[in-house]
Amino acid sequence: MLEAVVNRMLQAIITFIGVILLVFFLIRVLPGDPARLIAGFEARPEDVQNLRHLLGLDKPLPLQFVDYMLSLLKLNLGISYKTGGPVLNEILARLPYTAELAVVAEAIAVFAGVSLGIIAGLKPRSFAGYLVSIFGIIGSSFPSFLIALLLIWVFAVQLHVLPAFGAGSIQQLILPAITLALLLTGNIARLVKSSVIESLSTNHVTTAMAKGLSDEKIIFRHILRPALSPVITIIGIQFGSLMGGAVITETIFGWPGIGRLMVDSIFSRDFMLLQGIIVVFAVIFLVVMISVEILQTIIDPRYKEVYKMK
Amino acid sequence: MKLLEVEDLSVEYHLPQGKVKALDNVNLTIDKGEVVGVVGESGSGKSTLAHAVIRLVKPPGKIVEGRILFNGKNILELSDEEIRKIRGKEISMIFQDPSSYLNPVYPVGFQVAEVYEAHENTNMRKLNGEVVSLFKKVRITDSEVRVGSYPHELSGGMKQRILIAMAIALKPKLLIADEPTSALDTTIQAEILSLLNELKEEYSLSILFISHDVGVVSEIANRMIVMYAGKVVEEGPAKRIVEEPLHPYTKALVLATKTTRKKKLFSIPGTPPDMLNLPKGCPFHPRCPYAKDSCKEWSYRMIRNHEGGVACAIYENTGSS
Numbered sequence: 001m002l003e004a005v006v007n008r009m010l011q012a013i014i015t016f017i018g019v020i021l022l023v024f025f026l027i028r029v030l031p032g033d034p035a036r037l038i039a040g041f042e043a044r045p046e047d048v049q050n051l052r053h054l055l056g057l058d059k060p061l062p063l064q065f066v067d068y069m070l071s072l073l074k075l076n077l078g079i080s081y082k083t084g085g086p087v088l089n090e091i092l093a094r095l096p097y098t099a100e101l102a103v104v105a106e107a108i109a110v111f112a113g114v115s116l117g118i119i120a121g122l123k124p125r126s127f128a129g130y131l132v133s134i135f136g137i138i139g140s141s142f143p144s145f146l147i148a149l150l151l152i153w154v155f156a157v158q159l160h161v162l163p164a165f166g167a168g169s170i171q172q173l174i175l176p177a178i179t180l181a182l183l184l185t186g187n188i189a190r191l192v193k194s195s196v197i198e199s200l201s202t203n204h205v206t207t208a209m210a211k212g213l214s215d216e217k218i219i220f221r222h223i224l225r226p227a228l229s230p231v232i233t234i235i236g237i238q239f240g241s242l243m244g245g246a247v248i249t250e251t252i253f254g255w256p257g258i259g260r261l262m263v264d265s266i267f268s269r270d271f272m273l274l275q276g277i278i279v280v281f282a283v284i285f286l287v288v289m290i291s292v293e294i295l296q297t298i299i300d301p302r303y304k305e306v307y308k309m310k
Numbered sequence: 311m312k313l314l315e316v317e318d319l320s321v322e323y324h325l326p327q328g329k330v331k332a333l334d335n336v337n338l339t340i341d342k343g344e345v346v347g348v349v350g351e352s353g354s355g356k357s358t359l360a361h362a363v364i365r366l367v368k369p370p371g372k373i374v375e376g377r378i379l380f381n382g383k384n385i386l387e388l389s390d391e392e393i394r395k396i397r398g399k400e401i402s403m404i405f406q407d408p409s410s411y412l413n414p415v416y417p418v419g420f421q422v423a424e425v426y427e428a429h430e431n432t433n434m435r436k437l438n439g440e441v442v443s444l445f446k447k448v449r450i451t452d453s454e455v456r457v458g459s460y461p462h463e464l465s466g467g468m469k470q471r472i473l474i475a476m477a478i479a480l481k482p483k484l485l486i487a488d489e490p491t492s493a494l495d496t497t498i499q500a501e502i503l504s505l506l507n508e509l510k511e512e513y514s515l516s517i518l519f520i521s522h523d524v525g526v527v528s529e530i531a532n533r534m535i536v537m538y539a540g541k542v543v544e545e546g547p548a549k550r551i552v553e554e555p556l557h558p559y560t561k562a563l564v565l566a567t568k569t570t571r572k573k574k575l576f577s578i579p580g581t582p583p584d585m586l587n588l589p590k591g592c593p594f595h596p597r598c599p600y601a602k603d604s605c606k607e608w609s610y611r612m613i614r615n616h617e618g619g620v621a622c623a624i625y626e627n628t629g630s631s
Contacts, residue, residue: 201368203410207421209366211476212398212428221424226415300415301460 004304008293012286019282020072023275024065032269034081055081068275077276082268087276091258095280097167098257101250102242104173105180110235113185117192117231118224124197132189139186148179148252165254176253180246184238191234195227202226229296229303236292240285312379313516314340314363314484319376321358321367330585332358332371334540334610340484345510345517347531347548349524349563351582355540356520357406360488363518364401365393380484399429402477406489408469412461418472419445419457425479441475448475448505467498471505478509486518491526503529525567528552533618536560539583539593541610546618556620558598592623600624 035052036043052058056067071078077087116135119128138147155175156164166172199205200223208222245259258277265273296303321333332355340346348356361367363378365385378385380401385393405411413421422444423437438457445453448471461469470490477485487506491499507530510517521527527534527548534551536544536559544557555561562578580597583589589596595605605623612619613626 203405203407204413206366206368207405207411207473207476208413208424210364210397210403211425212394212396213424214394214428217424217428221416222413226413302414302462 004297005290005294008290012290016282016286020069020279021065023278024068025061027271027275028061028064030269030271034269034271037269038081072279077279078272080265080270080273082265082270082273087273090261090273091276091280094256094258094261097255098243098245098250098259100173101176101180101246101255101257102239104177106184106235106239106242108177108181109184109188109238112181113188114192114231116185117189118196118219120189120193121196121200121223121227122219124193129193132186132193135182135186136190137186139183142183144179144183144246144248145252147182148175148249151175151179152252165252167253167255172253176246176249176255179249179253180242187234187238188231191231192227195230196223199223199227225299229300232292232295232299236288240288243284243288244281311342312339313342313344313381314338314518315377315379316359316363317377317379319359319362319378320374321355321362322372322374324370324372325586328586331540331588332585333362335376336537336540336542337612338535338542340516340518342483343510343514343516344533345519345531347519347521347527347534348537349521349527349534350537351522351578353539353582353585354537356522356537357488359537360403360486360518360520363484363486364397364403366397366403395429398425398476398482399480400482401484401486402480402482403486403488404470404473404477404490407493408466408473409461409493411473412469414461417458417460418464418469419459422457422472422476422479425476429480440479444475444479445472447478448472448509450475466494467501470494470498470502474502474505474509478513478515481513482515484516484518486520488520489522490519492521492523499526506530523567524552524563536563539585539588541593541621542612543594543622544618544620545612546620550617556625557594557622558600558624559594562597 033048035048035055035057039048039051049058056064059067068078075088077091079085080087080090083090113135116128116132119126120132123129152164152175155162162175163169163172164175204226205218205222208218213222243258245257245262247259247263249255250257250259251263258281262274262277264270265277293303316336316338319333319336320331323330323332334355336355336359338346338348338359348359350356358367358371362373363385365373367373373386376386380396385396388396412418419438419441420434422441423434426432426437426440427434441457442453445456450456450468450471456464456468464472474490490506491502494502503526506517509515510530517530519527519531524534528551531548534546534548535542536551536557538559544551544555544560546556551560552564555564559578562576565576566578578597579599583593583596589606591606591608592598592601592610595601595608598605602623608623610621611626612621
């Protein structure tokens, strides 16, 4: 087990280096000169040149890359071009907001999606079955801004029960969390439903029935648990993406998360900040995916062999 | 003393293409301690019969008619809770393909312990000793280690032993064995058969043994029932049926088994009947070497004597020859 985890960590580090390499050079291909942007358009060329030297932007790209990698080892993500503060601090200031929103939204989606999916899988023609289809349509065809605006209109404008934007209180968390959860529930519910239907017709369920087990034990032990692996993968991917910031939802609700920070950094050509955000995002995503794999081996021991073989 | 009496049992499958009568007025009795074999080709309804006895016919299958008396109680009239209490405790079942009938995500010992948990409210943690001794009983080597193994770590024969352990855990009165050896190698097959024979003696188990292989059934069964297209076509002592089969279909089945052993293959001419579209009269007549024109008009009737019966026009006194 431990060996497998270490093995996955090593693979993750290689992936991580690949991500940095890609991001570093892609960002530098973007048009726009950060030194020019910081100095302002009326600045004299020699001032811009000085600034470029100060920021290390006049060095050859491979050298800049090595510098960056070395500072990463010291957990130093560089200095933001725009604010002059350490990138890490900027990110850490925003990350808790994103994490809070992601955890709450994902928790709602998992709870709603899994319970709906189970009921719908056991009784496909029930009300829950149709609800799963409806959530599926919402999740795949409604843009998040539409859901966000509808929710604001109903709960903030018409009913005056919840605030339309801002962060810091539980009331302010509700609408953005529900917006995201509505988008995610459908996917989870559909997957749980189809897994349950598939699992229902497997022979080991017949064995469980022939043993005289009670219905709830048959459902939870013998139908649901073998059906969970694909669901956990989806939840992991969803959660990983949410941790990267839900740009549109955060913008509409004025939520100071990492998604908005990223958009701002793009507009201000704050390469260092943008790069830092993506690096942090990659780390989070890799950690989430490794956790998913560990969870899967716990839920379904056949995965142990799958992951060890790699 | 009758343990199980199946009376006029009919099971239908409602498929998009039409209605299939998988079982058509099947009658069957099993005495205490008796082993009754059911043989027939795939699609003859034998497996449906096995599942029907503990009410595990999967949709779209439906029991439409008949009674299944177990110890005098009609199983078809029991509530879900009552049938649950019988399953695994008084009637248990083992299956054809042991791999797919075990849950891949739990250790096999846990899956066996579940039987105790379902019927005796015992704490799962206290069951390890009982499961280990049960594993020893079905001759699983390294029982102490094996209880913690997962199905994918075990061989097919081992998995069938685990299913058997599960089935005999609570010393049931009736064991339904649905082709328990068909997915196994011949050597393992023999081991499983002798294990079942032993357990039968020790627990005075009654067994309903389903198989397509007359040879296998004759090694364990006292009585045998031959099914064709959802109907019982012959019934009698296993020895008599193997040595002097009466029904032309039984004759062909027995011949097929015997010739396989002599390496000269005999196969029954034609193909198994299309269950959606059964031939008129005797369903076997298109493949029967003794068929006469009157067989197309024949309506199903079991000609009985004290030890069994046969459903074939050849043996009807009213017939011409």
